[in-house]
Amino acid sequence: RQRIRLENWLTEREHTEPTTKGRLVVLAGPTAVGKGTVSTYIRENFPNVHLSVSATTRAPRPGEVDGVNYYFVTDEEFDRLEESGQMLETATVHNAYRYGTPKPPIDEALAQGQSVLLEIDIQGARSVRRVMPEAILVFLLPPSWEELVRRLIGRGTEGPEEQARRLATAKVELAAQDEFDYRVVNHTVSKAAQEVVDLISTSRSSTKAD
Numbered sequence: 001r002q003r004i005r006l007e008n009w010l011t012e013r014e015h016t017e018p019t020t021k022g023r024l025v026v027l028a029g030p031t032a033v034g035k036g037t038v039s040t041y042i043r044e045n046f047p048n049v050h051l052s053v054s055a056t057t058r059a060p061r062p063g064e065v066d067g068v069n070y071y072f073v074t075d076e077e078f079d080r081l082e083e084s085g086q087m088l089e090t091a092t093v094h095n096a097y098r099y100g101t102p103k104p105p106i107d108e109a110l111a112q113g114q115s116v117l118l119e120i121d122i123q124g125a126r127s128v129r130r131v132m133p134e135a136i137l138v139f140l141l142p143p144s145w146e147e148l149v150r151r152l153i154g155r156g157t158e159g160p161e162e163q164a165r166r167l168a169t170a171k172v173e174l175a176a177q178d179e180f181d182y183r184v185v186n187h188t189v190s191k192a193a194q195e196v197v198d199l200i201s202t203s204r205s206s207t208k209a210d
């Protein structure tokens, strides 16, 4: 069903105008900091926040489901989504695969007054800031550099070469934290998730958000 929806975006232009009710929140941070885990926790515990599902050209990892974790697409499908203006932002991450945020579901959720959470990389956060300056940018930090290294190696999903590449990226990424509106330290997943959700509701009444 999700696949059909993805195809529909290419043929059906949705004319929903975003209202100012829902907030667009970007959760970024260095690789392996736990953005994915925090977003999953938010999806499962805060159903009123709409979690954006990105498209990617990388292959699914064990346990990942198409349409839930990502839309797993070919390079050609990705090209078509991009060329037809269906992407809010796109980026090539870790010099390898392409990732992008499909725009129609976001416009739809915002129009319904729902807040939307994007879990994307820092290049993506910068692009969103450019096209939607009202977006709230949250940077997720590890408790320490050592802890970040431990988490990256501990999850065991990447080989040594890929780990080294991702750690190099993480160093550069950490330097970008000052560009963000808020910083949240990921000591525990539930607390970090709660902090992000609290920021969404606090920002709702702030002058920046309104």
Ligand code: 5GP
Pocket: 030, 031, 035, 054, 055, 058, 089, 090, 091, 093, 099, 100, 101, 119, 120, 121, 122, 123, 124, 125
């Ligand atoms: P992974 O392959 O580990 O799931 O994700 C790699 C990186 O891509 C993460 O930093 C993740 O936040 C980022 N990412 C996931 N989806 C998107 C997206 O739609 N746009 C951008 N710019 N980055 C994304």
